[in-house]
Amino acid sequence: MIIKDLNQHPSNSEGNKLALANLIKNTFPTRKEEIWKYTPLKKLKKINFHNQEHFETKDLESFNLPNLDGIIIVFENGRYNSKLSKIIDSDEIDVSFSSNTFPGNNFSTIKQNNYFTSLNSSFLIDSVMINVNSNTRISKNLNFINIVSSNNCLSNTKFSIVLSANSNINVRQYFLGNSNAVNGFINHENNIYLNDSSFLTVNKFQELNNNFNFCNEFITQKNDSQFIMNTFSCSGIIVRNDIVSDVNGENCHTELNGVFSPTKNEHIDNHTTINHLVPNCKSFENYKGVLKENGVGVFNGKVIVHQDAQKIEAFQKNNNILLDDDSIIYSKPELEIYADDVKCSHGSTTGQFDQEALFYLRSRGLSIKKSLELMTLGFINEVIQKSNNLEYVDFVLKRLLKS
Amino acid sequence: MSDTLIEIKDLKCRIDNQNILQGLNLKINKGEVHAIMGPNGSGKSTLSSVLAGNDNYEITKGSIIFLGEDITEMSPEERSWKGMFLAFQYPVEIPGVSNINFLRTALNERNKYFGIDSIPAKDFLKMVAEKSMLVGLDNKLKNRSVNEGFSGGEKKRNEIFQMAMLNPKLAILDETDSGLDIDALKIVANGVNKLKSSENATVVITHYQRLLDYIIPDFVHVLHEGKIIKTGDKSLAFELEKKGYDWLKTDAVI
Numbered sequence: 228m229i230i231k232d233l234n235q236h237p238s239n240s241e242g243n244k245l246a247l248a249n250l251i252k253n254t255f256p257t258r259k260e261e262i263w264k265y266t267p268l269k270k271l272k273k274i275n276f277h278n279q280e281h282f283e284t285k286d287l288e289s290f291n292l293p294n295l296d297g298i299i300i301v302f303e304n305g306r307y308n309s310k311l312s313k314i315i316d317s318d319e320i321d322v323s324f325s326s327n328t329f330p331g332n333n334f335s336t337i338k339q340n341n342y343f344t345s346l347n348s349s350f351l352i353d354s355v356m357i358n359v360n361s362n363t364r365i366s367k368n369l370n371f372i373n374i375v376s377s378n379n380c381l382s383n384t385k386f387s388i389v390l391s392a393n394s395n396i397n398v399r400q401y402f403l404g405n406s407n408a409v410n411g412f413i414n415h416e417n418n419i420y421l422n423d424s425s426f427l428t429v430n431k432f433q434e435l436n437n438n439f440n441f442c443n444e445f446i447t448q449k450n451d452s453q454f455i456m457n458t459f460s461c462s463g464i465i466v467r468n469d470i471v472s473d474v475n476g477e478n479c480h481t482e483l484n485g486v487f488s489p490t491k492n493e494h495i496d497n498h499t500t501i502n503h504l505v506p507n508c509k510s511f512e513n514y515k516g517v518l519k520e521n522g523v524g525v526f527n528g529k530v531i532v533h534q535d536a537q538k539i540e541a542f543q544k545n546n547n548i549l550l551d552d553d554s555i556i557y558s559k560p561e562l563e564i565y566a567d568d569v570k571c572s573h574g575s576t577t578g579q580f581d582q583e584a585l586f587y588l589r590s591r592g593l594s595i596k597k598s599l600e601l602m603t604l605g606f607i608n609e610v611i612q613k614s615n616n617l618e619y620v621d622f623v624l625k626r627l628l629k630s
Numbered sequence: 631m632s633d634t635l636i637e638i639k640d641l642k643c644r645i646d647n648q649n650i651l652q653g654l655n656l657k658i659n660k661g662e663v664h665a666i667m668g669p670n671g672s673g674k675s676t677l678s679s680v681l682a683g684n685d686n687y688e689i690t691k692g693s694i695i696f697l698g699e700d701i702t703e704m705s706p707e708e709r710s711w712k713g714m715f716l717a718f719q720y721p722v723e724i725p726g727v728s729n730i731n732f733l734r735t736a737l738n739e740r741n742k743y744f745g746i747d748s749i750p751a752k753d754f755l756k757m758v759a760e761k762s763m764l765v766g767l768d769n770k771l772k773n774r775s776v777n778e779g780f781s782g783g784e785k786k787r788n789e790i791f792q793m794a795m796l797n798p799k800l801a802i803l804d805e806t807d808s809g810l811d812i813d814a815l816k817i818v819a820n821g822v823n824k825l826k827s828s829e830n831a832t833v834v835i836t837h838y839q840r841l842l843d844y845i846i847p848d849f850v851h852v853l854h855e856g857k858i859i860k861t862g863d864k865s866l867a868f869e870l871e872k873k874g875y876d877w878l879k880t881d882a883v884i
Binding site for chain 2: 581584587589590591594595602604605606607608609
């Protein structure tokens with residue numbers, strides 16, 4: 228990866244410099260590393276990146292996003308775009324543009340050894356930090372919209388959120404590649420901290436078109452909290468999600484769901500790790516892949532039940548449908564259990580649609596295209612519905628089916 | 631226009647190099663009910679699959695003229711739009727797809743083919759309420775995934791419900807009586823009878839005479855080794871019930 232005019236890069240804080248020193252120690256990942264085994268980064272490596280200072284997006288209309296009536300935070304080409312954002316002052320929620328006060332440092336080793344989080348820290352300029360105050364329930368969605376709109380733009384962004392005790396919020400994140408932009412790269416980091424009895428749902432939507440998007444996501448959960456993340460990945464040259472969740476409080480509920488639908492040589496990779504560090508928690512994972520036209524998908528989900536984390540219930544599922552003979556899925560569910568009183572299961576299936584079912588639908592007057600669309604809908608419906616909002620479900624379905 | 635709905639001429643077909651239909655002739659006019667009977671493996675289900683357009687079967691000879699047009703090369707969906715309907719012997723389960731959504735899509739696809747606007751939600755729901763009464767389909771089943779977790783009887787009722795919604799010109803019922811108890815059989819047959827008109831026709835494929843007590847055929851055909859070897863009226867079905875098929879097979883050789 229080549230970054231042009233490094234000297235003139237506007238990021239020059241002490242933090243950036245430290246991270247840069249660290250970045251230089253990390254080598255660019257290759258397929259020799261287990262976690263990159265199924266995702267070659269050649270396409271990313273050969274790009275000459277630059278920093279794009281200006282904004283191209285005039286308004287958000289063209290993205291057709293559902294219901295934007297809550298707080299809107301827009302990042303474009305790595306910078307905070309205040310013109311398109313809408314910050315609503317309230318006693319319940321604080322929005323600031325520095326993440327220095329983020330609690331806990333349980334992920335610092337992982338971050339230091341990760342090429343892309345180091346890259347992020349080295350060149351990060353703007354970031355956003357959300358604090359949800361205790362005993363609040365935010366009824367409107369918080370929208371975080373991250374756009375890349377310029378060719379070859381390296382865009383490092385960071386979103387941090389801390390839920391105070393007994394708070395509740397829904398976040399919608401959009402990672403969007405402007406359809407005119409090519410070879411842009413959103414290298415994003417999510418830091419999420421749930422204090423006791425807080426509830427967070429993140430619906431994450433990725434439609435990068437001809438751009439790249441990596442998300443490194445770090446979640447910490449304290450007692451009695453509930454975290455749900457639904458990741459809907461429609462398109463992108465390479466899209467990679469790395470979720471690491473430390474469940475560090477008892478009676479927690481953790482749910483990671485996703486649908487990914489790569490087509491036309493796109494590559495979508497979901498890596499998840501759930502660390503059950505303490506007893507009496509439940510976690511659920513459900514990822515569905517729909518692949519066609521040389522699309523490549525990766526699912527690698529890992530659940531680790533640490534020693535003494537008894538009475539854990541962890542379920543992990545990955546189902547994939549290949550719509551033609553040219554697409555590829557790599558599925559690797561993993562369980563590591565070091566406690567002896569747990570209930571865990573994992574499973575993976577990959578198949579094609581039943582020809583008999585296709586004939587049945589066609590004999591009732593559905594074209595091949597409509598029949599496949601309906602069967603795909605049936606296949607992913609279970610996961611899409613988890614976003615729990617009709618308008619959003621419609622939006623995601625349309626974009627995932629590319630209809 | 632003539633009264634002929636469909637005319638099958640010298641139809642031969644095969645699957646996996648095995649010849650199934652071996653020169654089948656059949657003509658069906660509007661307003662008629664035909665029953666097709668025959669021993670296992672005689673080609674009854676193949677005939678229904680081929681008529682509906684299942685491309686697992688290769689047609690090697692002959693023609694199928696449906697409403698004046700040869701449909702042997704036509705896709706299953708286009709046949710459906712033109713008025714063909716096959717009630718499956720084993721209706722397929724389609725998880726995650728609601729019955730209602732599926733039927734609405736089916737009707738709208740047909741409308742699109744004929745250049746008609748989509749059916750308004752209100753009219754559609756009214757139609758659903760009306761047609762489901764016909765076969766006493768439980769309200770819950772309409773909203774559930776297509777055939778998923780339905781009992782054998784519910785699946786067959788659902789087939790007739792779909793038939794009522796699509797209002798076909800030619801309905802082929804492939805062993806619709808199999809797996810039905812007497813009460814369900816009456817309900818299903820009653821539904822079929824109510825859908826009968828002077829403009830459409832029904833083909834009933836069955837093993838047993840019993841169904842024909844409720845759906846009275848104008849013609850009964852016996853299929854054997856891919857050909858119709860005997861045609862009669864409804865009394866032929868009683869004769870078959872009593873004597874089996876062997877006497878016919880012998881006749882055929884002579």
